[in-house]
Amino acid sequence: MSCLLAIETATDTCSVAVLQEQTIVACSTLTRPRAHAENLVPMILEVLQRSRVAPSDLDVLAVSAGPGSYTGLRIGVSTAKGLAYAAGADLVAVSSLEALAFQVLPFTRCGDLIGSLFPARQQEVYLAVYRSTGSDLETVVEPSVHDVEEPLPLPSASADVTLWLVGGGVPALTSRLPRAPQRIRLLGQEDITPSAVPVARLGLRRWQAGAVEDLALFEPHYLKPFVARKPRRSLFDRRFT
Template sequence: MTLLALETATSTCGVAVLDDDVVVAEAHLHRPRVHAERLSPLVEEALGHADVSPGALDAVAVSMGPGSYTGLRIGVSTAKGWALSADAALVGVPTLEAYAAQLRPVAAPGDVVCALLDARRDEVYAGAFRQTTTGVAEHAPTTALPVEALPGWLGTVDGQLWLVGDGAPKGRDAFSDDAFSCRMLSADEVSPSAGWVARCGHQRFDAYGPDDVTTVEPLYVKDVHATPAPSPFD
């Protein structure tokens, strides 16, 4: 399979190309509010470095959320466009699952990786995944919740608990109880990765097949709250 992967759910803007189970090209910008301008050029550059033509793509995988509303809209719409133009399958990958999968090289089977993204105020987007010998399995469902509710949502952890993401510092104090053996990796140490979106996308395609490119939508988790602009006539 030749697969293009996009990661835009956070301030990371990333692209990767996977060919025959190997990530052959990958590029990331860790800057906020550049996705609309830089994502398509990054795609073209990554395909060029991988010597892959758009017509050779079998699938396009995209980080589906939760995360930044704007980033998710840009990523999903761009993925749809590339999938349609290349006549390729579309695969949506849960953002926090791909984030947790990055710890496969260091976490032991049975360990739980809790991926946390800052959701403003005292809330985080949270997803917890148990490491297995072949990948990750859901330990606690992806949700948005107050930081103090994290221990009850997570439940029992038999192995090591790992925290990753820009919401991890918020969660660390909530897991300070002796019941949890907790290790935190900051977003600077482990950032969202388009390469892992590609790997997870390949696995999901093999397991579940493609998504419907015409109906797939980002996984926002929280409702979008827009503040209307004041009327100039008031």
């Protein structure tokens, strides 16, 4: 019986789930800014205990690989790699944007388009577009960095196709929606939150297809270089400079 642990840390949401065969047996999710470093490992231990699974029982670690928060991805991927190495388990990577779109899939009809968006700062969003087949997703636009002032790179579609826009990057586009013939449905982060559950389900598919990552070489899919913020001046600086 296969046993999989999934980790999602691409946004402010920290989520972990255990999947055995096709069933999610435990899941824990916390949405709080900058809380991954403190909470991820305790959450993993909690879901493993609830599932009665020891780390050595794990066959595969599925991790949300980006794009998204640089710090969140670094913490999630490094934790997944460490656990996989210690347990002798495989590591599979799942696109964070695809995992988000996967949650919309049950509401779609065949042919509908799903645009997943995460904030990327500097008037940009991380964007990927998928087409629903009814039971799966086909990638239409690969994950990329998109300027919110530019038109969305959407394929032409008929009027009976619904365009679903989902994720924390949706508010940045509400005043710049395309003039398209299809219906548009907006799902912000208050409607659908990133979760380890779709990471687990997509990760199982990757693993069964043999799409295993090299533990030594794998890195998150950042898409943008990390830019450190200039720290605020301390009280010491203000008094003595």
